[in-house]
Amino acid sequence: MAQLVWFRSDLRVHDNPALFTACQQAQQEGTDVIACFLRPLEQWQSHNWGQNRIRYTERCLLDLKEELEALHIPLICQDVATFAGQIPALLQLCQRLNCHQIFANEEPELNERQRDQQLIAQAEPAGIHCQLFHDQSLLPLGSVLKNDGTPYRVYTPFRKQAQQMIAQQPVQTFPAPAPVISDPQQSLQLKIDSLSLDQPDLVIFQPQNYSDDPIQQRWPATEKEAFHQLELFCGQPINRYKTQRDFPADAKGTSLLSPMLAAGKLSVKSCWQAAEQIRLSDPAAAESASTWQGELLWRDFYRHLLVLYPELSRNQPFKKETSNIQWRNAPDDLQRWQEGKTGFPLVDAAMRQLKETGWMHNRLRMLTAVFLSKYLLIDWHEGERWFMQHLVDADLASNNGGWQWAASTGTDAVPYFRLLSPYRQAERFDAQGEFIARFVPELAKLPAKQRIQPKGYVQGYPNPVADLKEGKERMMAAFKAVKSESSAS
Incomplete structure (x- = not known):
């Protein structure tokens, strides 16, 4: 008999209610604790996870495996394609390892919650009890x-x-659990290690540390x-x-x-x-x-x-009327934004920080999102996807919420005509152009004032992709048109 702890977006032993409760129950009953992580690569990719986020997760898993080993808890890392594939994989593991309880921590996203409900519906008739805990x-x-x-x-x-x-x-918070000690632990570990040989349908993988990845080395994963x-x-x-x-x-x-x-x-x-x-x-x-x-x-x-509001997980705007905004189809402008070549120094520095480090300062996330969705009037979904594909901290709730806030399609008490001027933001928050110089070396030798707003041609640096006044007027017209349509209906 054993308790099965299913790790998802909770790759730690401290303040982990699912792990703590499973260990307590195991000690009371004299049973073992087994942990698993089921890697749904295709699902992650369909959710726009990029290599930075995937690799960071693997590094966190590598540390988790060591932390669990110190508690005498083996970790099974199994490859599955999608969330749908996780359910039969879990039930098979329970059967093979004689587990009658699954412990996991709740996740807020719609697909994840639907998967958990499907698991409960299929596990209970099979005599497997599932417990979900508040954690996120x-x-x-x-x-x-x-x-x-x-x-x-x-x-x-x-x-x-x-x-x-x-x-x-x-x-x-919950403390880290005490080590789980039981006589059959060693033989149980050997049994788990041999699972992939005895059961060829199991695809066991070993997490990697990606020590050769400069972005990964910036971010602690233990x-x-x-x-x-x-x-x-x-x-x-x-x-x-x-x-x-x-x-x-x-x-x-x-x-x-x-x-x-x-x-x-x-x-x-x-x-x-x-x-x-x-x-x-x-x-x-x-x-x-x-x-x-x-x-x-x-x-x-x-x-x-x-x-x-489950529709937020379905790529829908919180303010339903904004789904009718006529966004521009401007692939060249989008590419310049993605590459940090808009001709607006603080915007470009932020976008290059993202590509170089896998992270972006929060104020700059707001600025770059407003620039794309307002001044360029390009669909905020494009920016949301780009961030998810490059951020080490890619997270649907925060990323979607931030993008919808910036694009005035989400929960926001401020009117849609709120804008963040890239020049004014630089004057206020990078007055010496220090951050700009760090990520836009073409401007590093210029005086601080010109780093913020170059005057005339600068070798190697592009001219502005848009006129800010024209961009504002275009945005105002697009939002007013939607507001008029909403009022008329």
């Missing part, structure tokens, strides 16, 4: 509602309600490194978070934890607790710690929306 957010998904039971559509009231709920019931990064951020940088988080040249202005959160190498609850400790113990850093907690709640907000 600070509060249970879909639980932050108005007094009338309806969802919040705007962030600020959502945040206030969530803060009240957390104040009433503070965030709790639990120890994740907690170290959290500790570093909560040491001194968090004191400056409120004032420095919008300046992309400041390497310590943000936490740099998003890849670890996306892969579940670190839990959002652990982050909240670390910030809460700073907020309560250090008056000088309290406001900054609270500001970071607000960003963690933004992340939660987008996850709650995925559960409450």
Whole structure:
């Protein structure tokens, strides 16, 4: 007999409710714990995961395998094509390894939730009990509602309600479980190791570390490194978070934890607790710690929306009328944006940062998204896909939420005519052109003012892809047309 823990986007042993509960039950019953990860490559690709995200997940798996081995828990890594293939693979593993319970943590995306419901429907008649645990957010998904039971559509009231709920019931985390010790563990490990030989239909894979990939080497993929990064951020940088988080040249202005959160190498609850400790113990850093907690709640907000509005997982805009916007078909402009050759230095620096590092500063994610969807009037889906294909921290909830916010198709109290000028943003947040010089070397030798807005021809650097005034007028006309159609109907 054994308990089966199915890892998905929760690749850690600390604050993992599914793993912790399985280990507790195993110790009470004198049984073993087996862990599995079922890699659905085709499904990931259909969801626009790129190599950066896939490789980072594999590196996180490599560390997870070592962490679990220290707990005497073997990890089976099996290849399947799609989510649909995960269900029979799980049921077969249960049968072969004599497992009668599956423990897993909930995921907010629609396909993932539908898969879990299908698993429960097929497992229960076979005598296999499935337990799903709240894990991906600070509060249970879909639980932050108005007094009338309806969802919040705007962030600020959502945040206030969530803060009240957390104040009433503070965030709790689970410790790493104690090692699982049982006499048959060694023979069980040998049995698992021989599964791929005894059962040729099982495709077992070994996670890789990708030590030759320069992007991967930028991002820690072990639990120890994740907690170290959290500790570093909560040491001194968090004191400056409120004032420095919008300046992309400041390497310590943000936490740099998003890849670890996306892969579940670190839990959002652990982050909240670390910030809460700073907020309560250090008056000088309290406001900054609270500001970071607000960003963690933004992340939660987008996850709650995925559960409450399933159409968001189907590529549909939150504001339904915006599906009628007449986006431009401008492949050359799109390519220049993708390559960081728009002729707008801060936009180009941001896009090149993405390709070079697999990550982009949050303010620049907003700027580049507004530039594509507003000034160029190119469908925000194009940008959303591009980000998913290149980000190490690729995550549907945050990426979709951010793009729809920028394109004014999502949950946003600000009118559609909100714009972020690439020149004004550079003047405010990269006044010396330091960040621009780092990623757009063609401009590095120019004075700071000209790095921000070059005057005339600069060798090797393109002219602007669009006139900002004309782009704004074009966008205004497109949104007004949709607004008029919506009013008329």
